[in-house]
Amino acid sequence: MTTTTIPTKAQPATAAVPKRRPRRERQGPAWVFLSPWVLGATVLTLLPMAVSLYLSFTDYDLFNPPRWVGLRNYVQMFTEDPRYWRSVVTTVTYVVIAVPLQLALALVVALALKSMKRGKGFYRSAFYAPSLLGASMSIALVWRAIFNDGGTVDNLFGTGGWVNKPGWALLAVALLTVWQFGAPMVIFLAGLQQIPGELYEAAAVDGAGKWRQFLSVTVPMLSPVLFFNLVLQTIQAFQVFTPAFALSAGKGGPADSTLVYTHYLYDRGFVASHMGYASAMAWVLLIVIGAVTAVLFRTSRSWVFYASEGDR
Amino acid sequence: MPGHRTKGFCASAAALALCVMLAGCGGSGESVGGGKVVLRYTWWGNPDRAERTEQAVALFEKQHPNIQVQTSFSAYEAYKQKLATQAAGGDAPDVMQLDYRQIDQYATGGVLLDLAEQKAVLRTEEIDAGLLATGRLDGTQYAIPQGRGTETVAYDVEAWKASGVPLPGKSWTWSEWADTMRALAKKTGKPGATDPGWSEDSFEVWLRGQGKSLYTKDGGLGFTADDLTRWWTFTDKLRREGVVSPAEQTTQLDGSVENTPLGRGEAMSDTNWDAPASGYLALIPSGVALAPMPSGADGTPGQYFKPSMFLGVGANTGHPKEAAQLVDFLINDQEAAKLLGATRGIPVNDSVREEIEPQLKDFDKTIAAYQASLEGTLKDPPQAPPSGDNALQTTFQRDYDQVSYERMSPREAAENYVTEAKAELRS
Numbered sequence: 001m002t003t004t005t006i007p008t009k010a011q012p013a014t015a016a017v018p019k020r021r022p023r024r025e026r027q028g029p030a031w032v033f034l035s036p037w038v039l040g041a042t043v044l045t046l047l048p049m050a051v052s053l054y055l056s057f058t059d060y061d062l063f064n065p066p067r068w069v070g071l072r073n074y075v076q077m078f079t080e081d082p083r084y085w086r087s088v089v090t091t092v093t094y095v096v097i098a099v100p101l102q103l104a105l106a107l108v109v110a111l112a113l114k115s116m117k118r119g120k121g122f123y124r125s126a127f128y129a130p131s132l133l134g135a136s137m138s139i140a141l142v143w144r145a146i147f148n149d150g151g152t153v154d155n156l157f158g159t160g161g162w163v164n165k166p167g168w169a170l171l172a173v174a175l176l177t178v179w180q181f182g183a184p185m186v187i188f189l190a191g192l193q194q195i196p197g198e199l200y201e202a203a204a205v206d207g208a209g210k211w212r213q214f215l216s217v218t219v220p221m222l223s224p225v226l227f228f229n230l231v232l233q234t235i236q237a238f239q240v241f242t243p244a245f246a247l248s249a250g251k252g253g254p255a256d257s258t259l260v261y262t263h264y265l266y267d268r269g270f271v272a273s274h275m276g277y278a279s280a281m282a283w284v285l286l287i288v289i290g291a292v293t294a295v296l297f298r299t300s301r302s303w304v305f306y307a308s309e310g311d312r
Numbered sequence: 313m314p315g316h317r318t319k320g321f322c323a324s325a326a327a328l329a330l331c332v333m334l335a336g337c338g339g340s341g342e343s344v345g346g347g348k349v350v351l352r353y354t355w356w357g358n359p360d361r362a363e364r365t366e367q368a369v370a371l372f373e374k375q376h377p378n379i380q381v382q383t384s385f386s387a388y389e390a391y392k393q394k395l396a397t398q399a400a401g402g403d404a405p406d407v408m409q410l411d412y413r414q415i416d417q418y419a420t421g422g423v424l425l426d427l428a429e430q431k432a433v434l435r436t437e438e439i440d441a442g443l444l445a446t447g448r449l450d451g452t453q454y455a456i457p458q459g460r461g462t463e464t465v466a467y468d469v470e471a472w473k474a475s476g477v478p479l480p481g482k483s484w485t486w487s488e489w490a491d492t493m494r495a496l497a498k499k500t501g502k503p504g505a506t507d508p509g510w511s512e513d514s515f516e517v518w519l520r521g522q523g524k525s526l527y528t529k530d531g532g533l534g535f536t537a538d539d540l541t542r543w544w545t546f547t548d549k550l551r552r553e554g555v556v557s558p559a560e561q562t563t564q565l566d567g568s569v570e571n572t573p574l575g576r577g578e579a580m581s582d583t584n585w586d587a588p589a590s591g592y593l594a595l596i597p598s599g600v601a602l603a604p605m606p607s608g609a610d611g612t613p614g615q616y617f618k619p620s621m622f623l624g625v626g627a628n629t630g631h632p633k634e635a636a637q638l639v640d641f642l643i644n645d646q647e648a649a650k651l652l653g654a655t656r657g658i659p660v661n662d663s664v665r666e667e668i669e670p671q672l673k674d675f676d677k678t679i680a681a682y683q684a685s686l687e688g689t690l691k692d693p694p695q696a697p698p699s700g701d702n703a704l705q706t707t708f709q710r711d712y713d714q715v716s717y718e719r720m721s722p723r724e725a726a727e728n729y730v731t732e733a734k735a736e737l738r739s
Contacts, residue, residue: 061699062400063421080735082728083710149560164560166717250389254563255717256710270393272703272736273417 056280061273073280086256087264090170094260095237098174103229106181110188124189131182140176140246147172163247166257173258176243184229191225220305227304231296238289241266261285348380349634355409356391358568358591361655368651372641379634388567392702399423404626406635410455412619415447417699424454425625430636435644438661446619446696454624456643459587459657461620463517463605464682466589467581468574470598475499480603482685486518489606490550496580497555503579506572507556507716509547510565512708514583517615518543520691521608531698532737537730544715544722551716559716569595586682587620587657590675602682616693620657654679700736707732
């Protein structure tokens, strides 16, 4: 993650010596170039968000115009809906299982790939492939077949169908996510290659073994990348939908054990036609994810090491 | 410097990931065939119904060369969700199959066309007035019933005979039913029936057998947590004895015959609607027979004749006349009736029914004979359920999952359900 300055036509003379110009002067062209993104973000993201915020204070069944109900959706959610709290517990459990497992696996594979001499490109692609496939419904359905009654796992180990056992179904969902470790792996790999070789040589000279080198060189040098992966995967894990939905054949069962937050949100919205309630759930989720991310950023000060700070 | 870059990048990436979450998705496509009127016709059902419907639609297209019909079907749960989304987006199909539960919501939501406008091509004179009225709301005919159905205990005839337990007779009470299932389970080592505790429909039959109802006249809840506790205690006990299907199988039920224990060869019988029961024949070639649903202790029947499904026309359709022609064809045409048989219930058009009944083949004959045997013994159907019932059906199964997986007592789950139901019906 180094910065290289490329001389551009706009600033041929000042490229070497960055000098701040008054801001306003350069805004026009910038907005022109940004316009596709700004348009997309406004129409497809900001506007729907605003509507969703409004709907969260209404009773809206899709067919009749929304009716203002103030905070009723939020009150009902927190005080009158046991299934809502069950979905919260399920989702948190899922995040706590899936994220660390996925990151650990991604790191282990990245370390193994880094030290590989031949065929690195092939294996990197091979391990990345599930991430490309994983978001699709078809893979989730295959996963369901593997973990169902009389499926592969049942036949091989005689475990019965995991997807029909409340204690195991969520684990099957988490495993599907863990298996898609490709994206964090690639980022880890890039991070590992950024660590200067001299550090390892110096450590070796000082008599540090492989494990010691990992703890004292790799981990601190990699911590910004680890942090980045942790934040992104946590945000994504809170929003898990497809694997949980498909593995339970759209039911969130057995016994609500895979009824994750977004699935219940979907149910309230599209099955029960309570779009207002569903919007309120979406906003609570947004706020909670925002808060969790903020906490992660705060704790990062104590464990994330930035090489540049070390120079000072 | 590089370090700060990483952190800043990380922060903005996180913010982006957060924003993408709330943006919804949408989109629809309307296709136009070469100069032809294109109608979209959707229904729910199994492959057997799909095959027969496709044949009927092909015949319609042959009779009306200017009309092309695009069909699509799925299982009921998926259909329900898809249709709701399409309807809300103003993109309802031209012709859609509807359940009794959907009429109220869709009609009041302005999704359905007033069919009286198309009287010229859509004939209704030969449909029983009482049955026709079930598709009417506040005096407007929004939908036409397509068939008549009732619930049944479907069973594997050969396997039952082989077990040595006497076959079911013309009527039985719930406790006689339970004793028979016990005997079956003992003889065969397999559960005698699907655990009926998951099904709101079966609960309704049980409730009506005691003179109660699911909903009151004004759309409130017609039973108490005590009633539901007794029902779930009854089924839970049978499940613990191994007399009905275990939780792992019950949780997979979704209305399709393929997922029932009977369909998978794991049980001797299933409680289901009579029309979809024809799907069992593909799974159990040796033969399936139909017995009536159990009645109350004093013999009060709980089951009733229900309009099994309706056809409605989208209010936004570009071709109301052609859509009405398709509805008319599916309901009143002799040839169509021959192809469709009883896959959506026994036909509602009187002269079509008279014509068709002797010609019914295979399982359709069984259904017709079953319905004839119940004629005159059943009580009037309840009025159309309130729109909240749509969601409550799912809640009912979820709450029973908690019982069958032994995570809650029948009492706890029943009280949960009643709380949820009251909130649902209030709004």
